[in-house]
Amino acid sequence: MNLGRRGGQRSKMSTVEKFTHTLHEYERSQSSKEIYRCIHPDCHHYKRREFLLGKRAQCFKCKSPFILTRLQLKNFHPVCEYCTKSPKAKENLVAKELAERLVMSEELIKTLGLVE
Numbered sequence: 001m002n003l004g005r006r007g008g009q010r011s012k013m014s015t016v017e018k019f020t021h022t023l024h025e026y027e028r029s030q031s032s033k034e035i036y037r038c039i040h041p042d043c044h045h046y047k048r049r050e051f052l053l054g055k056r057a058q059c060f061k062c063k064s065p066f067i068l069t070r071l072q073l074k075n076f077h078p079v080c081e082y083c084t085k086s087p088k089a090k091e092n093l094v095a096k097e098l099a100e101r102l103v104m105s106e107e108l109i110k111t112l113g114l115v116e
């Protein structure tokens with residue numbers, strides 16, 4: 001298996017303004033399940049799914065960087081692990097924190113003897 005084609009890379013440098021960013025936000029191609037493209041309006045980056053495995057990308061939902069896994073690459077819009085688990089993960093976290101705070105204050109109230 002010879003996949004190494006290093007050195008022979010031709011870069012298409014356009015005379016138009018160069019736009020570069022390292023974190024791409026991917027969307028699966030409409031025409032091929034194997035191709036993902038960056039959705040940034042100024043970025044023309046796209047890659048085959050197999051080459052994206054293990055690469056860092058930007059989460060479609062929370063916009064934070066994450067590593068693409070096989071699981072993410074089944075989605076039309078790959079999202080980070082956090083967003084995969086639950087679309088409401090953030091809300092849940094807030095709710096959890098609130099609940100913890102509530103429990104804490106309840107205990108505080110109890111210890112202070114404000115509740116029978």
Ligand SMILES: [Zn+2]
Pocket residue numbers: 021023024025038039040043044045
């Ligand atoms: Zn991009």
Ligand SMILES: [Zn+2]
Pocket residue numbers: 059060061062063064079080081082083084
């Ligand atoms: Zn995310």
